[in-house]
Amino acid sequence: MKPNLAVTYHLFALLTVMPCFAQSSPVTEYPLKWPGEASGSTHELTYNHDGGKVVWVTGQNHDHLARVAADGKTDYFPMPPGSRPHGILFDGDGVLWVSLEFAGLVVSIDQETGTIMEQIDVRIRAEGAKAPINPCPHGLGLGPDGKTLWFTGKKTNTVGKINPDKSIEHFELPTVGAVLIYLSAGPDGNMWGTELVGNKIMRVTPEGRIDEFEIPTKGSRPIAIVRGPDGRSMWFSEEAGNKVGRIDMEGAITEYPIPLTQRNVILAGMAFDDMGNLWTHSYVNGKEPSPAGADHLIRIDKSIVSAQAGDLTNIPVTFYQVPTRNTVMHRIMQGPDGAIWFTELGADKLGKLQLSR
Numbered sequence: 001m002k003p004n005l006a007v008t009y010h011l012f013a014l015l016t017v018m019p020c021f022a023q024s025s026p027v028t029e030y031p032l033k034w035p036g037e038a039s040g041s042t043h044e045l046t047y048n049h050d051g052g053k054v055v056w057v058t059g060q061n062h063d064h065l066a067r068v069a070a071d072g073k074t075d076y077f078p079m080p081p082g083s084r085p086h087g088i089l090f091d092g093d094g095v096l097w098v099s100l101e102f103a104g105l106v107v108s109i110d111q112e113t114g115t116i117m118e119q120i121d122v123r124i125r126a127e128g129a130k131a132p133i134n135p136c137p138h139g140l141g142l143g144p145d146g147k148t149l150w151f152t153g154k155k156t157n158t159v160g161k162i163n164p165d166k167s168i169e170h171f172e173l174p175t176v177g178a179v180l181i182y183l184s185a186g187p188d189g190n191m192w193g194t195e196l197v198g199n200k201i202m203r204v205t206p207e208g209r210i211d212e213f214e215i216p217t218k219g220s221r222p223i224a225i226v227r228g229p230d231g232r233s234m235w236f237s238e239e240a241g242n243k244v245g246r247i248d249m250e251g252a253i254t255e256y257p258i259p260l261t262q263r264n265v266i267l268a269g270m271a272f273d274d275m276g277n278l279w280t281h282s283y284v285n286g287k288e289p290s291p292a293g294a295d296h297l298i299r300i301d302k303s304i305v306s307a308q309a310g311d312l313t314n315i316p317v318t319f320y321q322v323p324t325r326n327t328v329m330h331r332i333m334q335g336p337d338g339a340i341w342f343t344e345l346g347a348d349k350l351g352k353l354q355l356s357r
Contacts, residue, residue: 002287009237010237018053022342026320026353026354026355027297027320027321027322027323027351027352027353028072028343028351028352028353028354029322029323029324029347029349029350029351029352030068030072030290030349030350030351030352031348031349032057032059032066032068032074032348032349032350033076034059034062034064034066034076034348035062035064035073035076035078036062036063036064036154038061038062039061039348040061040328040345040346040347040348041059041061041062041345041348042057042058042059042330042343042344042347042348042349042350043057043058043059043060043086043330043331043343043345044057044058044086044087044088044201044330044331044343045057045058045088045331045333045341045342045343045350046088046089046090046096046284046333047333047335047336048090048094048096048336049090049091050090050094050193052090052094052336053069053070053336054067054068054069054070054336055067055068055335055336055350056068056088056096057088057340057343057350058085058086058087058088058098059085059099059348060084060085060086061084063078063079063080063081063082063084063085064076064078064079064085064087064325065077065079065085065098065109065114066350067111068350070335070336070337072350075114076114076116076198077099077109077113077114078114079100079116080100080103080116082102083100083101083102083103083105084100084101084102084103085099085100085101086097086098086099086100086135086138086139087099087101087106087138087139087140087151087152088140088356089140089141089142089149090097090142091142091146091147091149092142092145092146092147093146093147094294095108096109096111097106097109097140097149097237098140099137099138099139099140099151100137100153101136101137101138102134102136103134104121104122104123104132104134104135104137105119105120105121105122106119106120106122106140106149106151106162107119107120107136114120120162120166120168121166122135122137122151122160122193123135124153124156124158124170125245126258127256132298133156134155134245135151135153135154135155135156135158135160135170135293136153136155136156137151137152137153137154137160137330138151138152138153138154138180138181139151139152139180139181139182139183140183141182141183141184141185141191141193142185143185143191143206143249144185144189145164148161148162148163148164148206149161149162149166150162150183150191151183152180152181152182152183152193152203153170153180154179156172157172157173157175157176157177157178157179157180158170158171158173158180158222158313159171159173159174159180159183159191159193159202159204159210161208162183169208171204171208171210172210173195173202173210173212174210175195175198175200175212177197177198178183178196178197178198178200178202178212179195179196179197179198179203180193180194180195180197180198181193181194181195181196181223182194182222182223182224182225184225184226184227184234185226185227185248186203186227186230186234187227187232187233187249188204188249189205190203190205190208191203191204192203192225192234192247192305193225194222194223194224194225194236195212195222196221196222196223197221198212199214199215199217199218199219199220199221199222200212200213200214200215200222201213201215201222201225201234201236201245201247201251201253203251206240212252213247213251213253215238215241215245215253215255216253216255217238217243217255219240219241219243219275220238220239220240220241220243221238221239221240221241222236222237222238222239222245223236223237223238223239223268223269223270224236224237224268224269224270224271224280224331224332225270225273226270226272226303227272227331228272229272229276229302229305230248230305231244232248232249232307233248233249234246234247235247235270235272236266236270236276236341237267237270237280238255238267239266239267239268240266240267241255241267242257242258242260242265242267242282243255243256243257243258243267244256244258244267244270244278244280244300244304246305253311254309255309256304256307256308256310256311256312257310257312258280258282258298258300258317259312261282261293261294261296261319262283262284262291262293264283264284264285264288264289264290264291264293265282265284265293265295266282266283267280267281267282268280268281268282268283268329268330268331268332269281269329269330269331269332269342270332271332271333271334271340272334273334273340274334274338275302276305277299277300277301277302278299278300278304279297279298279299279300279334279340280297280298280300280332280333281295281296281297281298281322281329281332282295282298282319282343283295283296283326283327283328283329284325284326286326286328286346289326292325293325294321294322294325295321295322295324295325295326295327295329296319296320296321296322297319297320297322297332297340297342297351297353298317298318298319298320299318299320300312300315300316300317301315301316301317301329303315303316322344322351322352324344324347326346326347327344327345327346327347327349328344328345328346328347329342329343329344330342330343330344330345331343335352338354339352339353339354339355340352340353340355341353
């Protein structure tokens with residue numbers, strides 16, 4: 001079998017690259033055997049940063065959660081039929097929360113049995129409406145206090161807040177049809193999010209005041225947003241723009257083009273590791289599948305945090321080829337074992353990149 005290769009590109013002016021090839025790829029993939037007939041729906045992943053040893057994954061169209069050990073041993077737990085679990089995170093007390101997008105619920109999960117312990121109805125009670133309106137809670141984010149839960153109202157163009165006393169607040173986004181999908185706490189005490197269609201970065205204060213910052217690249221389709229290691233910025237990935245971006249606390253945006261392995265690839269999620277390196281992943285766009293090609297994880301050296309605007313000259317960028325093609329990469333994080341874990345939405349697999357430290 002032909003080995004999978006890790007390719008290192010050291011960038012020079014005009015993105016001229018000089019590749020170096022490793023002998024093999026350290027990527028391991030675990031097929032997720034979700035119950036039922038649905039396919040292509042492996043979405044979010046998380047783990048308990050306070051000593052957790054397993055990775056939790058949402059299988060949205062499968063109406064299941066998966067609990068995966070470091071060796072790939074997997075347990076599956078059903079959610080209510082048709083509830084479509086998507087967002088997943090641990091709060092500061094180690095409680096596991098999941099958003100049931102189609103049910104309009106955010107629920108806590110027993111980590112041994114997978115059963116629902118508490119459910120919070122986040123539907124909107126609007127004056128004049130005949131029934132509560134489901135905002136379709138998609139992405140979840142944890143507030144800086146470790147207790148407040150935030151969620152994206154994908155259907156209602158809102159961002160929602162679950163206070164520690166379980167009261168619910170909804171705040172409407174200024175941009176119509178923004179499609180807010182991702183949330184992370186910033187170093188300024190506010191929550192930051194990505195507007196997939198609105199092409200903006202959103203900031204919401206604890207009181208619900210919202211600001212939006214337009215991304216310079218048109219139609220960039222921002223996906224993930226995470227806190228930068230410098231404690232002064234947020235970083236985000238652009239699916240269609242094939243860039244990563246930095247936004248400071250005043251809203252100034254800097255973008256960095258990622259070198260392409262071929263013309264028809266797009267980016268997905270993003271995360272920093274504990275060394276300060278930036279990770280994202282690139283895959284062949286299913287809407288433009290020709291030419292066919294490999295999908296990759298991408299590591300950008302930690303020196304990117306001090307790089308000049310739009311200039312990755314002399315910043316090492318490493319590509320790790322993934323064994324499976326047509327993966328539809330989705331989310332990525334550094335796991336409890338120090339490895340880089342990622343979901344392959346289209347292939348229904350969980351991947352792990354183990355590097356020597």
